[in-house]
Amino acid sequence: MAFMTLASLGELPEGGQLRVDLEDRTLLLVHLDGTIYAIDYHCTHDELGLEGGDLHNGCITCPYHGAEFRLSDGEVLAPPAWEPLQTYTVTVSEQLIQVDIPQ
Ligand code: FES
Numbered sequence: 001m002a003f004m005t006l007a008s009l010g011e012l013p014e015g016g017q018l019r020v021d022l023e024d025r026t027l028l029l030v031h032l033d034g035t036i037y038a039i040d041y042h043c044t045h046d047e048l049g050l051e052g053g054d055l056h057n058g059c060i061t062c063p064y065h066g067a068e069f070r071l072s073d074g075e076v077l078a079p080p081a082w083e084p085l086q087t088y089t090v091t092v093s094e095q096l097i098q099v100d101i102p103q
Contacts, residue, residue, distance in 0.1 A: 002100065002101055002102075002103050003091065003098040003099065003100050003101075004022075004098065004099055004101050005096045005097070005098050006020045006027070006029065006038070006097055006098070006099050007020065007029060007096075007097045008095055008096055008097065009036075009092060009095045009096070009097060010095065012029055012031045012036065012097065013031060014031050014032075014033075014034070015031065015032065015055065016030075016031045017029065017030050017031075017051055017052065017053075017055075019041055019049075019051055020041075022101065025040065025041075025101075026040070026041035026042065027039065027040065027041055027088065027099065028040070028041045028049075028050055028051055029090075029097060029099075030055065030060065030071055032055050032058065032071065033058070035071075036090045036092060036097055037071040037072065037087065037090065038087065038088035038089075038090050038097075038099045039060070039069070039071060039074060039085050039086065039087050039088070040074075040085050040086040040087075043062045043064065043067060043069075043081060043085070044067075044076075044081045044082075044083040044084065044085055045062065045064075045065060045067050045080050045081035046064065046065065048062070048063075048064045049063075050062055050063070050069075050085075051063075055071075058070060058071055058072060059071060059077060061078070062081070065080050066078060066080075067079060067080055067081035069081070069084070069085045071087070072087065073087055074086060074087040088100055088101065
């Protein structure tokens with residue numbers, strides 16, 4: 001486990017989305033209904049960005065072709081994607097968003 005601080009809570013208000021570029025991957029942080037989620041930035045359908053996708057019922061809808069992913073575990077709930085999205089464990093400590101990035 002290697003938790004990295006990626007943002008502060010102040011940067012990610014309720015309903016917000018934040019792109020984070022790391023050395024070897026790009027993540028999207030999402031704040032929905034009081035929970036912070038960390039998912040891969042790129043959709044598993046066509047590798048386009050999920051940023052700006054509609055958020056509802058714990059899910060994000062890809063803005064390009066409408067695939068829907070569950071934020072908690074990346075499961076695909078609507079096509080055309082069929083591969084799940086990578087998700088990451090998040091903790092919030094002293095207003096800092098920390099994400100477990102596999103080494
Ligand atoms: S790129 Fe996301 S549904 Fe096609």
